[in-house]
Structure formats: C-alpha cells, structure tokens
Amino acid sequence: MIDSMRRLLLTHAPAAAAWSAFAAPVAAHSAEAGVGESVSAADDGFITFADKNEKFKALFRLERDLRDEGITLSTYQFITYALVHGQRPQPIVRWEGMEFSYFRRITGLTWRIHAHNLSYPRDLHTGEFTSRVRNPFTDSMIDIEPMKLLDDPGVLHGPNGYLPLDAKTVNWLDTYHVLRTEGPLIKSEHIRPTPDGWPAMFIESSCSTVSRKDFFDPSVTALPYQTSGFYVFPFPAWMKMGDQPGHMIGAWSGRRAVNGPRDLPRTFRERVARENPELLEPRWRELERPLSAVLQQAIAS
C-alpha cells in the first residue's frame, strides 16, 4: 500500500454515488474434512463446510496437527506499537519469537493444548538484539527483558471452541474462523476470543496461508503455513505508562517451523539454547496435571 493518506480519507469519505446494493452471490465451495472436495483452480471464494466438526478439523490441521499427539512450533517477528489515547501511535520495539505448543487428543475431536512463548527484543532499525528501548511517550530509556510466557494454564480445543483449563464453568469460547481460496492458496482468518479474567482490551487475529495442494492432500495432517496477524493488549509494566489511557498493538509475520527447533532462525535458536535450552523442548509434563471436575464434566458431556 503506497499511500496511507487514502486510507485516512476513506474512513471519512463515504458513499460513492454509483454504488449498487445488488451483488452477485459469493462463490462458495464445500470441503470435506478440509481435504475432500476439490475446488477449481480458477476460483476465488469462501469455503463452506458440512458442519462444525469438519470446519474445526480444517482449523486444527492448519494451526496444529490432526494426529492424536503432536507439536506445533512457529517462528515470527513482530513490532509492538503504543497507542496513547489522543496521541499519535508510535512503534516501540521489534521482537523475534517462537510459540511452542504440544497437544494430545483426549476425546473425539477435542485436544488438550499447552504452550509456551519466548521472544527477544530487537532494535527497530538495526535488528540487533537489545535490552533497552526508548519510550517516546515518556521520553525515557526503559529496560526491556525477553518475553517468556510460561504460565499458560492450557486449553481444550474442539468444535465448540476453546475452554481454558482454569475455567470455573463450562463455557466454550467460540471463535471467528473463515477459510477462503485465493487461486493456488488457502487463507485461514481466525479471530480468538478473550477468556474470562483476561484484560478487557485484548484481541488476537491471524491470517495464515497454505498451498491448496497441501490443503487437499489428506496425508498432510499438519499444514505448513505462513502467517501474519496482530494483537491488542494493555500496556506492559516495562513501558511504565502509569495510568495513561491506551494500549499496545503487536503485528507479526511468521511461519510454522515445520521441522521443529532446528528450523528456527539460527541466531534465535542459538540464544535460546544458551539461555533457556529447556524451552526448545515440548513440556509434556504440563499434560500430566489432572483436569478439574469442571473440565472432566465438559469432556464427558
């Protein structure tokens, strides 16, 4: 996109005169289990599924792996921005990171998933690892630590949505998920809900791309993808924003590390191996923790 001016104007310049309210119907296609029915090469359109089970299988195969037990490792870079109410948004820092998830089917089409994330800050301009950045809103230098997310309680994921393992009631969180074809590609757009107890200003959305050839190959249980997305989240403590109203946005670009940790970028992998080698392995012990009665009820029902 060359010109953000047009984007600004478009939000304030509605209503082209020649617009017609009547449009041709959208091309829709069926896809059984995400792999069954072919879609012609010339088509671009939205994919529909026979039922929520089939749609879920397509999603899980894309984001995880349809086998009974598996791992998914993704690698990405993202830039975080601060948005202070009434002020110009500003980029703060680049990160390079990974998400490592490990999961096991517990019944039917429901998997138990645990995961950890690790990201290192990098200089916005040089890309070098860094430990200090400037907060342009406070005009101060701030220390910034690697981001380790190790306390994820885990989640059940199935056709009804997500159920965090620390849930107090059985309230599956539905998600927004759309699959569409773009010629030889399949795109998966997924907006995740905010679980109870999370900060109000939180949303996460991704668009993952796979080849249609892989998508319709039933032998592929875990699809290689490229992904981009964003998330909105509150100011982290290290930003030292006090009570300023506003929030952060992170925008990422990445891919599945298809062959596991050896497929991580070298400098990143070497740093993890040096500082936290245990995070280059799936933490299978997380899956040994007993499920609460609420969760057991959810699985049984």
Add this chain to the structure above:
Amino acid sequence: MKRRDLLPAIMAGMAAGGSGIAMPSAVPATPRRAQSLSQFMALDPIENFRQAMRLQRSLEDADDILHWYHFIMVAVPLNATPKPVVRWEGIEFSRHETIGENRYRMHGHNLSFPRDLKSGAFVTEVRNPVSGKTVAVPPMALTQDPGLVRSPFGVITLDKPSLPPRPDYKVLRRENDFVKVDGIRVPPDTWPVTFLEMGTEAAPAALFDDPAQTWLPTEVSGAYVFPWPAWMQMGDAPGHMFAAWSGCKLRSVDELPEEFRQRAARDFPELLHVDRRAFERAVPDLHPG
C-alpha cells in the same frame, strides 16, 4: 510472472530445515536446508530505498501497480473488548513516474466493497458491535488522493509539497525462501493523531536475487489504526478502529477475482484504470528533498 504460478511451489518449499525433532509433523516431503535463514539486510539508504521500491512497487521509471486484498475492521473502544465489525475486499491501484534520480511521483486510488464477516457475501449494512445499532456501510471509493513524492529521504505528500520529506521506516530481511520488507508509515502532523499504518511485503528470494526482475510478485499483510469512520456513528466515544489486511500484488486487473472485478466494472469502471491526468498537474514549491 504471475503470483499464481509461483506461490504454490514457494509455499511447499518453505517447509525446509533439518531433521532431528522427536515428533516430526506429517508434512509434505521437502528439500532440507542446513540452516534456517533469518537475516537483516544491511543496505545503504539508497539501496534500501531501491529494493523496498522494487518489492512494494517496481523499479521501472513508470509503472502501474495493483494491490488486491481482504481486510477486517475491528472496533477498539477504550477500556472495552475489541470487536470485529466488517470484512472488506479491495484494491489499491496506483502509478508512479520518476521525476529524478531515485525520486518518484505517485498517484492512485482505492476501491473496497464491504462483505459480511461470516458468509463473505457483499453487504450494505452491518451491526456496530459497540453500540448495537445496525449501520449502513457504503463501498469505499477514494479518488481524491493528492499524490506523493517518495525518495530515499522519505515521503512528501503533495497537499503540502513544500514541507520536507517525512522519513519512513523500511527494514528488509531474508527469511528462508522469502525477502521481506517491514514498513511503518507515519502520517503528516496535520492528520488526526489516531493514525498509523504498518505492513510486511514478501517476495520469493530467488526472484529478488535476480536483478533483471524489476517487478516482484509479493504477498502483503499489514494493519492500520484510524479514527472512527462516520458510518460507525460512534459520536464522541473514545477509541478507534483497527484493520488488518492480507493480499498480494497483481500484474493486471485481469488477475482480480472474478466477482470483485465484475462488480468494480459495473459500479466503478473508471477505477479499473489509473487516472494519469493527475501527473499533468504542476507541483509548485515542491521541496527538493
């Protein structure tokens, strides 16, 4: 060179890397690479500009550049949960012409049609998830772009041509079989404060490494922050909108999805071409930067 001919092989090829994982995924068989590559490209400012220009547009002295994309708008009310509002399918169609060494003048337009979040069907109204009201949402056709001049020094928006160029952020990096440019576009000070645009554009590294390729096929993704649009009817409510797109650069309108192209041809036929008359307008007092 068509994107549709290239990407399937690249998507398959990205599954590269070593073996040795305890539980390999059942993924397609692909060649193995000794090391997974991720590298920032250290380029001088001129070359950084030229390679970004090549990725985002082309290095031809004059060229029409077409981007096509889907994007989803999300409402971000202050201190409340962000909520998706509407999907759009659109194009940005622009032209650049060189006006000096490594200096380009650009004009273009955008056209987008709203689509239902879930079904993907074209829509004329959506539910504002913050207010609960159903609001009319018109297509977005913008032809009033004043144009800009882009050079290694930054961007001059042609409604304020005498102002110095605003530096912009472009970092190029290699990621296995792709070369990516991460860009952040900061608007002029005269714009409403709640505005920022960021994006990543990726081209096959094999083509990037061939200097004969002046135009590169790219996949584009990105996002922008902007104030409440009038059609959301948000009044003075604190907060803003956010939109994230995914799309690609195409060679011609003939490559547009049939449904979009047919509607554009019916409702806005003039927007399937770039209006080159914009280049005939003189730009007095253009900053030399």
